[in-house]
Amino acid sequence: MLENCVDWPVEFADKYRRKGYWQDINLYQHFCQLVERFGDQEAIVFQEQRLTFNQLLSQIDSAAAALSECGLKAGERVVFQLPNCPEFIVTFYALLKIGVIPVMALPPHRETEIKHFVNHAGAVAYFFPAQLRDFDYREMAENVRNECPSLKHLFVLGEARKDQQSLADFFNGSASTSSTSLVPASEVAFMLLSGGTTALPKLIPRTHNDYLFNLLQAAIAGGLSAGVTFMAALPMAHNYTLGCPGFLGALAYGGRVVIATALDPETIFSLVEQEKINVIPAAIPLIVNWLNSDIPELFDLSSLNLITNGGAKLQPELRQQLEQKFSCIFQEIYGTAEGLLNFTPLDGPDDVRFNSSGKPLSADDEIKIIDDDGNELSEGELGELVVRGPYTIRGYYNAPENNANGFTDDGYYKMGDLVRLKDGYLYCEGRTKDLINRGGEKISCDEVEKHMLANSKIKSAALVAMPDPVFGEKACAFVILQPDQSLDLEDLKNYLLAQKIAKFKLPERLEIADGFPISPAGKILKKELRQIIAAKLEQESA
Secondary structure, eight states, X not given: OOTTOOOOOHHHHHXXXXXXXXXXXXXXXXXXXXXXXXXXXXXXEETTEXXXXXXXXXXXXXXXXXXXXXXXXTTOEEEEOOOSSHHHHHHHHHHHHHTOEEEXXXXXXXXXXXXXXXXXXXXXXXXXXXXXXXXEHHHHHHHHHHHOTTOOEEEEESSOOTTOEESXXXXXXXXXXXXXXXXXXXXXXXXXXXXXXXXXXXXXEEEHHHHHHHHHHHHHHTTOOTTOEEEEOSOTTSHHHHHSSHHHHHHHTTOEEEEOSXXXXXXXXXXXXXXXXXXXXXXHHHHHHHHXXXXXXXXXXXXXXXXXXXXXXXXXXXXXXXXXXXXXXEEEEEEOTTSOEEEOOTTSOHHHHHHOOOEESOTTOEEEEEOTTSOBOOTTOOEEEEEEOTTSOSSOTTOHHHHHHHBOTTSOEEEEEEEEEXXXXXXXXXXXXXXXXXXXXXXXXXXXXXXXXXXXXXXXXXXXXXXXXXXXXXXXXXXXXXXXXOOOHHHHHHHHHHTTOOGGGSOSEEEEOSOOOBOTTSOBOHHHHHHHHHXXXXXXXX
């Protein structure tokens, strides 16, 4: 395994192979198997482009040969920041074929993050678009190269500048190598990014073996099968859109992937009508937008079978509204780029589908719920979720201090989530750092937010801790209102009391906002909200 990575202990690796979880074929080899089965079927749709599995493989082999000729070697790391497009898929698989390890950056990342990824990974190359919307990545890339000694190559999707290489000619040349790859399946395939809401993201090394199991099992849990048409709208470099089940899971079962060019309702739902899309992976900001829009009603959405949510928990009321509005099934996907995935059942009882965070993918996902001292709790008790299993990493890349803090001595990854376990299903109630400690009384932000979001006046809500000289912390509610609505603190308190929650859980300040800071993964950045209210309080007391 790549140096500075933490491998699974031998006894666990042997067990995962014995049980068939790890197949010992790399992701490129698996794609070649798909080509043998589905070669002439349409695999990718993007604007006017339509590519079959055969055509994709031809481009992948061509790009792999070209990248090898540029001097990229197995085991080297590269920062990969391509936008959603066919070239993303082609270049991604080409790198996997030759054993080069992409660090999966997201389009919103800028110079600070990219330099961090390059320096931390020792990256030798950077793949990026020439321009997206009004941002020119080429100038940023030059700045990164000037400050990062390891960076030798700049590969541009689009028009290249001096000393930058355009990817345009890489995809249609004659492949000088056959469709074979000698990269061991036990090796790191790529690196995902940790949530990064409290610091610069850590690098998550995912192997060919563990991620192939991840995407295949996720596709089964998501009901994907041959003939499915899957939309890729959220960033394809994100774990959720990549392989949970993502476009990789759709392709793995002979599905067709339609890549969306924008996230507005008209773009999304016109594509659903035109391409007869069956599955859309979404996130809370998208879902809230769709529920408050009349645009979906303008299109024929009869092909749509499933909308999933990932990244942060969707409240029960919104899950029900989504099914009612779109006449399809909703599925909650709860997990982490570090590994563990949980899916609500497609055909389970409404109570489970609308309220739970799902059930682990694998029978060998070993989960425990522990208290602050590491003691395992009984079913139904609230505590921190820890996990180990066939697709959950044993450590971050080149991060011994984070590994010491983020993993138990016996290899369990600390999710940082507060959950309860009931009848095999997890119920996520927030983060370990998403509790407000009001003089010893613990307030679950997620619980109060659930009630706030059920108020018809409220479009979106976040509860955060604000400093208090007496209690240490008190609750502050940040709220985005529905159009033409008003709300004051007393109204909110009275509403919450009517929901029969304890008085100590009531917000003691209300901030009306026009919008929330959002991470590239679609999560509300509560750290920034805490900073905002702390600064306001300091200013008011001055």
